[in-house]
Amino acid sequence: MAPRGMITMTAVLLCFTLGPLGPAPATCSQMSRSCCTKYNTQPVPLQRIEGYREQTLKENCHIEAIIFYTVMKNEICATRKDLWVRKILKLLSSRLKKMSKAG
Template identity: 75%
Template sequence: MKGRKCDDKNLLCLGSNLGKGCCTRYNRKPVPFQRIKGYRQQSTKENCHIEAIIFYTVKKNQICATHKDEWVRKTLELLSSRLKKMSKTGFAAGESGSFVRTTETFPNSTRLY
């Protein structure tokens, strides 16, 4: 399928749909929190086939996950907590150490995080 990079060795599987990558399956293996920079939510309303959380890593990889997994819920809570702390300390988006929930997409990547 054009625009799709998937194989069993990859933790990530993104298919191209209307120029935007869609998760087609989930990574069930927990990703270390310190490697996660941000995330966005994928919806079936975006013409994607599954609901997903797409985590962005510090190496600009994308990891597809489901909110049904406990590690995903815990990671989202930690990211939310970090964002609240930063807003209290006055960090601006994009400064060192900051976290931003984003809808920006990175080029499709199939490298390991």
Template identity: 40%
Template sequence: MAPRSVVTMAMSLLCVALSTLSPPASAYGPRNYACCVRYTRNPQDVDLIIGYVEQRAVEVCRIEAIIFYIKPNRKVCADPNAGWVKRILKQLSAKLEEMSGKRAAALGRGRSQTTSLPSSPSSNSTSSNSTRSNSTRSNSTRSNSTL
């Protein structure tokens, strides 16, 4: 045998040995995604929807879709260009804005209650300083919790 064919044979055997020793792709764990492959045509009740996710075709999946999470423990794939889907997304956005507005109002009321702490009649100068530092402390705590 010529030296060149021996080297080729050795390289081929090495490649075969390495390919049998490497784990299969399934050994790396399950895929963490399930793609929609078709759309539902049935409009869904907005009151049953508890959330949604956008599926992008530029990632792993082949079609653009809105995946609605519906009570009880169901997923529905919908065409993002369908009229009923756009209507539901608009309703969900309005509901979210309403909820965040109520939360902001509740935080605003809580802040005014904490800053109007009563001062003790014994010493006005020290009580006003301690009230000011308490309200500053509570405001800094609140701003960290809302981030």
């Protein structure tokens, strides 16, 4: 039986080797990400949010979503259609602009 490290190294090398040949890079880079399958409808206070990312249909997920990362290391799936989501995205965007001007 092969050692665990050897199997992991083989998988990583396959991702890099097969990358130029087709859709393997997306598969390899998305291994650790899971897809949102439903939306949270309850607003989340801005103070609990550390960041976010967008989930798209290109990631082989069935819904588009905004995934908020909280200070408690939770992931909250939401839809951009909800007013509370748009407000938080706008506030986070303005914070980012202020930070980039300060630097």
